[in-house]
Amino acid sequence: xxxLIALLVAVxxxxxxxxxxxxxYAAGETDDDASGSVVYLSGEGNDENDGSRDNPVATxxxxxxxxxxxGGTICLIxxxxxxxxxxxxxxxxxxxxxxxxxxxxxxxxxxxxAQGIWFPSDTxxxxxxxxxxxTEFNSYLVANCNSLTIGENVTVTKAEEAYGYxxxxxxxxxxxxxxxxxxxxxANITIQSGTWxxxxxxxxxxxxxxxxxxxxxxxxxxxxxxxxxxALYGGGNGGVGGLTVTIGGNVTLNVxxxxxxxxxxxxxxxxxxxxxxxxxxxxxxxxxxxxxLDHDSETEGVNANIEGTIVLNCNDAYRDIATxxxxxxxxxxxxxxxxTGDPSxTGDPSxTxxxSAPETSGEPTQTEPEGTDAPGTTASSGxxxxxxxxVVGGSLALIAVVSGAAALVIRKKx
Numbered sequence: 001x002x003x004l005i006a007l008l009v010a011v012x013x014x015x016x017x018x019x020x021x022x023x024x025y026a027a028g029e030t031d032d033d034a035s036g037s038v039v040y041l042s043g044e045g046n047d048e049n050d051g052s053r054d055n056p057v058a059t060x061x062x063x064x065x066x067x068x069x070x071g072g073t074i075c076l077i078x079x080x081x082x083x084x085x086x087x088x089x090x091x092x093x094x095x096x097x098x099x100x101x102x103x104x105x106x107x108x109x110x111x112x113x114a115q116g117i118w119f120p121s122d123t124x125x126x127x128x129x130x131x132x133x134x135t136e137f138n139s140y141l142v143a144n145c146n147s148l149t150i151g152e153n154v155t156v157t158k159a160e161e162a163y164g165y166x167x168x169x170x171x172x173x174x175x176x177x178x179x180x181x182x183x184x185x186x187a188n189i190t191i192q193s194g195t196w197x198x199x200x201x202x203x204x205x206x207x208x209x210x211x212x213x214x215x216x217x218x219x220x221x222x223x224x225x226x227x228x229x230x231a232l233y234g235g236g237n238g239g240v241g242g243l244t245v246t247i248g249g250n251v252t253l254n255v256x257x258x259x260x261x262x263x264x265x266x267x268x269x270x271x272x273x274x275x276x277x278x279x280x281x282x283x284x285x286x287x288x289x290x291x292x293l294d295h296d297s298e299t300e301g302v303n304a305n306i307e308g309t310i311v312l313n314c315n316d317a318y319r320d321i322a323t324x325x326x327x328x329x330x331x332x333x334x335x336x337x338x339x340t341g342d343p344s345x346t347g348d349p350s351x352t353x354x355x356s357a358p359e360t361s362g363e364p365t366q367t368e369p370e371g372t373d374a375p376g377t378t379a380s381s382g383x384x385x386x387x388x389x390x391v392v393g394g395s396l397a398l399i400a401v402v403s404g405a406a407a408l409v410i411r412k413k414x
Contacts, residue, residue, distance in 0.1 A: 071098025235267025
């Protein structure tokens with residue numbers, strides 16, 4: 001009898017030790033991601049649930065709340081329509097939410113039937129189908145100066161009656177009415193997939209009565225490696241609120257892939273301002289045009305809405321489709337008998353020395369890209385080994401030869 005009792009005690013002790021070794025998860029956390037929380041989301045869920053796979057929640061706001069300051073993953077496992085809660089995430093304080101990855105399973109579709117989603121923290125969107133049905137305007141993905149990455153395998157579709165594909169803002173869009181202060185001073189957008197009407201490095205309006213929340217105090221960076229974009233802007237969209245939208249630092253646009261109808265160095269409207277430099281690094285992608293919009297500029301080809309310089313780094317194929325950037329110039333040939341050494345003597349009696357106006361694309365209308373084919377005539381990186389570096393900003397010109405290619409540098413007078 002004593003041996004039997006001893007055996008039973010030993011079995012019980014082993015069982016207790018085995019159970020204690022199992023991981024313990026908080027509400028919404030599962031063994032699908034042992035390194036962080038996962039909250040499950042579905043249109044058939046309920047916000048009274050704990051966010052587990054078997055008991056998903058029904059709103060993005062509740063999912064963010066369950067993840068808390070540590071952040072984690074929100075996994076859509078059933079079709080969900082966002083109809084009225086599009087700004088509900090703004091109610092979450094910056095210190096109560098952490099970085100979030102929004103993804104899906106079971107081919108679940110996230111339908112945006114309202115004006116869009118205002119993100120409260122750094123966000124990655126990947127492996128998900130977004131469907132837009134909003135009819136009054138485009139829907140928006142508003143980063144609010146948080147990092148926003150559109151990762152791989154993001155499919156974006158729209159209903160036939162929808163206004164258009166979504167617009168992405170690096171800063172705010174009337175966010176001043178919902179948020180007291182952004183948690184970051186910079187904007188960082190990455191596009192790897194999806195279809196987007198427009199992508200702005202900046203915001204859409206800076207508020208009223210001196211409220212400048214939607215401006216970006218520091219730098220803004222947009223990186224495009226894939227996807228389809230109607231227009232990519234290095235500034236903001238002042239046409240929404242009618243007030244000047246400002247980026248306080250430098251702007252960098254990096255394009256190495258994707259299909260883009262138009263790459264624009266500055267903002268969409270005249271009431272946008274970039275206080276620093278704007279640099280365009282274009283190494284790939286199918287692009288129809290590259291331009292600087294000449295908003296009320298007194299100097300032709302120079303944008304008055306950028307206080308710094310504008311630099312275009314690209315190969316010759318892209319340089320050929322760039323407008324409002326300075327033309328590359330060849331250095332003088334010392335063996336040319338027509339060169340008299342007088343800069344005003346071109347050797348051509350028909351030359352009147354009147355400069356031709358650079359081409360300008362004007363202010364682009366809203367583009368709704370269809371499919372993945374590049375619209376119109378596009379330039380791509382190809383095998384062209386040529387290069388260019390052009391800087392716009394003022395009136396003093398300096399021409400230099402770098403690796404056999406001419407570089408024109410124009411610096412702004414202060």
